[in-house]
Amino acid sequence: MGIIDIILLLLYVIAIVTAVYILFKHRSYFHERFKKGVVSVFMLAMLFFLAAYTFKMAIVLLIRASTVFGFASPELSVWLLEGWTLAQIGTTGGLIALAWLTWTGRYDQFVQLRRLDKKIEEDIDDADA
Template sequence: MSNMELINLILIPLYIISIAASLYIIHAHKAYFNERFKVGVVSVFMLAMLFFLIAYTFKMFIVLLIRAAAAFGFGSAELDVWLHYGWTLSQVGTTAGLVSLAWLTWNKRYDLFLILRKADREPEK
């Protein structure tokens, strides 16, 4: 077994585990987001976390495809171009998510909330 085959044997399962873990986290917080969107107020920190995780999951899926194409020989020049576009887009998303989370953490602004819509109120008399 060559070094590259051994690396693929290690990395491909790790990428799959990373994708599964991030999908689980997103799914586990689904109830929170459903409730918060229904109310119309959501934590900015949680939104940044969700944005980061979605971008990270997409990024891991892209790198899994890059590694699998190399390992199993189904790559092509056109696929390589599209995977690099996907990698670039996902890197922009993960960087934006991390910068947002870092800024919120640095400013200790865990209590910021985004008001999506005004709560239904009875007209004042």
């Protein structure tokens, strides 16, 4: 194991820990906003991106650790590649949403979850009738 391997493993762990810390510290905001039924679109995009990024960093940590510590296998490589692909889709989607909000300058948009829930329930009731 070389110095680069140690640095990369350390940086990946720091990235995961800081991302989890940010998610943890914002949990009260999301809990409160979901309870009230209105959430900032920007904060939702940030949550989506950060959750996907955290998952992506966990995958890259496993990729690097399997190489460094010698527990890599073809089956593990396939699983990690699929996980990486899902995480990349999530981070790209989150970045697209954040870029769109930044480009439009609409940081004050909100999603009304309760109204959406009621509309879905009404549509389901109408379909059953």
